[in-house]
Amino acid sequence: xxxxxxxxxHERPSPIPGETHGVDQMQALRTMxxxxxxxxxxxxxxxxNPLTRHPNPIFxxxxxxxxxxxxxxxxxxxxxREMRHQMLRNKFSRTKQHRIALFKNLTTNLIEHERIKTTxxxxxxxxxxxxxxxxxxxxxxxxxxxxxxxxxxxxDAQKKVFTVLAERYKDRAGGYTRVLRCNHNRRGDNAPMAYxxxxxxxGELRPSKPPAQRLPYSKIMRxxxxxxxxxxxxxxREMQEAQVKAxxxxxxxxxxxxxxxxx
Numbered sequence: 528x529x530x531x532x533x534x535x536x537h538e539r540p541s542p543i544p545g546e547t548h549g550v551d552q553m554q555a556l557r558t559m560x561x562x563x564x565x566x567x568x569x570x571x572x573x574x575x576n577p578l579t580r581h582p583n584p585i586f587x588x589x590x591x592x593x594x595x596x597x598x599x600x601x602x603x604x605x606x607x608r609e610m611r612h613q614m615l616r617n618k619f620s621r622t623k624q625h626r627i628a629l630f631k632n633l634t635t636n637l638i639e640h641e642r643i644k645t646t647x648x649x650x651x652x653x654x655x656x657x658x659x660x661x662x663x664x665x666x667x668x669x670x671x672x673x674x675x676x677x678x679x680x681x682x683d684a685q686k687k688v689f690t691v692l693a694e695r696y697k698d699r700a701g702g703y704t705r706v707l708r709c710n711h712n713r714r715g716d717n718a719p720m721a722y723x724x725x726x727x728x729x730g731e732l733r734p735s736k737p738p739a740q741r742l743p744y745s746k747i748m749r750x751x752x753x754x755x756x757x758x759x760x761x762x763x764r765e766m767q768e769a770q771v772k773a774x775x776x777x778x779x780x781x782x783x784x785x786x787x788x789x790x
Contacts, residue, residue: 667785
């Protein structure tokens with residue numbers, strides 16, 4: 528027997544034996560679907576099998592439906608939803624273009640004034656952009672200047688990033704900004720407010736901690752010496768020397784590519 532859905536040239540073997548007409552077969556499919564869903568409810572014989580058990584009896588798993596009927600398995604596959612990977616959590620009630628423009632403007636204002644007041648959610652999101660701008664500017668290459676020009680709006684702010692901020696944080700490996708929450712929320716909508724500022728500058732709200740000067744593998748070496756493990760301490764020392772040498776080579780390579788522009 529064949530399954531005819533009213534379109535010539537699109538016939539295939541019918542999963543229902545003895546049915547030849549399209550209308551009768553669609554009615555049979557509806558009957559089979561209702562019967563399969565009823566059979567998957569708790570307390571029935573189908574639910575006794577742990578492979579077909581599902582917490583929601585109305586929408587069973589595709590594997591359970593395929594085990595009973597291939598037609599119902601296909602219908603269950605059509606109802607399957609995709610996982611929400613890489614979904615943006617906070618859109619700030621704006622479109623993508625408006626959101627990008629908003630944070631470019633906030634980054635420019637933060638560079639110019641070095642401390643601004645905004646909502647807590649925007650300050651936390653702005654911290655990532657502001658830190659990445661400094662990390663890119665510390666390279667000083669032509670590609671870095673082109674990237675900063677695509678983010679920072681004004682020429683004065685772009686010049687300040689490469690001349691003032693990049694030189695200020697040349698010994699700091701990260702954490703160029705910090706967010707300080709305000710005591711009172713905004714009047715009207717009661718939105719939590721916060722200050723975001725660059726650290727290591729005159730007039731900051733709270734003195735910042737000095738940048739860490741610990742060498743790599745120093746903690747591992749200290750623990751190995753406490754256990755009197757000479758071999759492991761020697762291995763950590765060799766790895767430390769190799770990493771310091773690689774870091775010095777990377778800094779020298781960046782310094783060769785850096786573009787020096789007279790103020």
